[in-house]
Amino acid sequence: MKAIVMTAVGDSGVLALQEIAEPQISHATDIKVRLYAAGVNPVDTKIRRNGLLYPNALLPAVLGFDGAGEVVAVGPNADQFKVGDKVWFCHGGLGREQGNYAEYTVLDQRWACRMPADLSYVEAAAAPLVLITAFGALFARGGLQAGQTVLVQAGAGGVGHVAVQLAKLAGARVITTVSSAEKAEFVKSLGADEAIIYSQTDVADAVSQLTSQQGADLVFDTIGGDTFKASIPLTAYYGRLVTLLEPKAVDLGEARVRNLLLGFELMLTPMLRDLPAARDRYVAILKQCAKFIDAGKLSIHVSHVLPLAQASTAHDLLEAGHTTGKVVLSI
Structure with a gap:
């Protein structure tokens, strides 16, 4: 073949x-x-x-x-x-x-x-990979609840665009960052409540204004690096910050003062470490997402x-x- x-x-x-x-x-x-x-x-x-x-x-x-x-x-x-x-x-x-x-x-x-x-x-x-990743980050790691505010970093990307939709299905308010006006329109078509064009707007100022200076209950960082570092002060006190990447040389002092819960989402773990029960949960996520897709609620x-x-x-x-x-x- x-x-x-x-x-x-x-x-x-x-x-x-x-x-x-x-x-x-x-x-x-x-x-x-x-x-x-x-x-x-x-x-x-x-x-x-x-x-x-x-x-x-x-x-x-x-x-x-x-x-x-x-x-x-x-x-x-x-x-x-x-x-x-x-x-x-x-x-x-x-x-x-x-x-x-x-x-x-x-x-x-x-x-x-x-x-x-x-x-x-x-x-x-x-x-599959992006659905499992977004679902795990938002709900298993992030504990997202209806009525809460989530900030999705890079909401037009592979993981980001399904995270926006899953968060809205859960009843959350969704703020997201994007690189262009075209992508802002795209994420809004998926249900995002607010799209911050980071090349034109200071993200920290925008999030502060949109959350009445409180920050987001959950920040989902799909980029890592400087974005993870910048996400710490965007997270509400006693909030949750979940990232897909390993932070390197980051001062976590502000995260500690804020009493943040920091979470990591690596959906490859069940395959890397041979964890069948965890993979069963992943299959359950795909079955649930299939229902959303067939109902026209997820694209x-x-x-x-x-x-x-x-x-x-x-x-x-x-x-x-x-x-x-x-x-x-x-x-």
């Missing part, structure tokens, strides 16, 4: 279209899926630049956590799906199991879900669709920054 193979650690040029062996069912509860689309996420580019995440994992490897496709075979004890079912999932891509930049994959039925009826394969492949925005052979271009787009929504490979 055709697959994009990471041949070495480096820039996007290390991704090569190759013919590799087609995966086969090896466990009784496995399903084999013909992939029609694979989501591309920033973590894919980090793995390509820095190396595979599993200890002792060897190159070459197939990247890609998010996939969507059609079940073409099932193991003898696989009773949750039948041939022809459309599924979406977040599985593989860390260097141990095969990722989804490929024509076929095999995974245990436990980690797959039926696709929302109203999504295309491209939209479905764009969604997935895909800004770029590229053929599988252009995976390196997809990585370049993400690394250039400022993409709206998601980038997907069509297979």
Whole structure:
């Protein structure tokens, strides 16, 4: 089968279209899926630049956590799906199991879900990692409640644009930061109450005015670095600040004075540390989000669709920054 193979650690040029062996069912509860689309996420580019995440994992490897496709075979004890079912999932891509930049994959039925009826394969492949990440950050880590105010940093991005929608579905007031007027209109179309264009407005002043000098009950930082540092004084006293990235050399004195709860959201942990119960919760999140999608309450925005052979271009787009929504490979 055709697959994009990471041949070495480096820039996007290390991704090569190759013919590799087609995966086969090896466990009784496995399903084999013909992939029609694979989501591309920033973590894919980090793995390509820095190396595979599993200890002792060897190159070459197939990247890609998010996939969507059609079940073409099932193991003898696989009773949750039948041939022809459309599924979406977040599985593989860390260097141990095969990722989804490929024509076929095999995974245990436990980690797959039926696709929302109203999504295309491209939209479905764009969604799992960002939905699981946003849901975990807002609710499991952030404890977001109806009536509270949340600030989503970079609300037009892959994680940000679904976080805006999930927060609104929970009854929260949503403030978000964006880089342009076009993106401000985009996030408002998703339900954001306020959009701060950070290139034109001082974010701290804007948040202070919008929250009557109180700050946001929850700040969700999807960017890290200086944005995490700047998010501390934007968070209300006794509030919560959740980030996707590891803070480096940050003075937490103000966070301590504010009595903030600091949280980290890394949705890869159940795969990295083999935590089946945690992965079960992730599957439950996808099932809940599928209900929202089928009810017309949640949408997935895909800004770029590229053929599988252009995976390196997809990585370049993400690394250039400022993409709206998601980038997907069509297979």
